[in-house]
Amino acid sequence: EIVLTQSPATLSLSPGEGATLSCRASQSVSSYLAWYQQKPGQAPRLLIYDASSGATGIPARFSGSGSGTDFTLTISSLEPEDFAVYYCQQRYNWPLTFGGGTKVEI
């Protein structure tokens, strides 16, 4: 099973600041990695797929990078609605796995 480790667990920032979230895989997942955003009481939302491709309707301030074992989600300038929990997920191998999440808080 591929283990995804996200860091940091919590990121405390202010609106307007940039955010950098990390996801590290226990083995290479090539570029087969996605990022999701989840707000309290809501289902997750797909942000980025294949490491760097933006999902439909996702604002340009969200970007993804990386390949192999190290991946980054960058939020260029935090809007109030961006404070949420972010998860990475790999589809390189079965079982599909998620990271433990990074909470971006004000």
Added chain:
Amino acid sequence: EVQLVESGGGLVKPGGSLRLSCAASGFTFSSYSINWVRQAPGKGLEWVSSISGGSSYIWYSDSVKGRFTISRDNAKNSLYLQMNNLRAEDTAMFYCARSVDMTTYYFDYWGQGTLVTVSS
């Protein structure tokens, strides 16, 4: 508009059974793989099971293999999860989620979830 609506959750005793359903609309159901993802209270996301469009390919996480059965009825645009021998650690919100396409297992649309509580 793509919609996924789960139902069937509830309170069940350890060792009991439950059948979850997911009603889909707004897309050609048979053309997409569909998945179950769960989230224990206050915890992260955990993939549970996936089924291809024609039901030819089915996968389970090790934690549910042998206890849960995923199925679909394309004529009814519905997905199911039969859960047997439930344990306390199965307590979670269960989400139905559509794959991006038949073979790409990222999840682009999600339902609002149905809560399963396993407790005596």
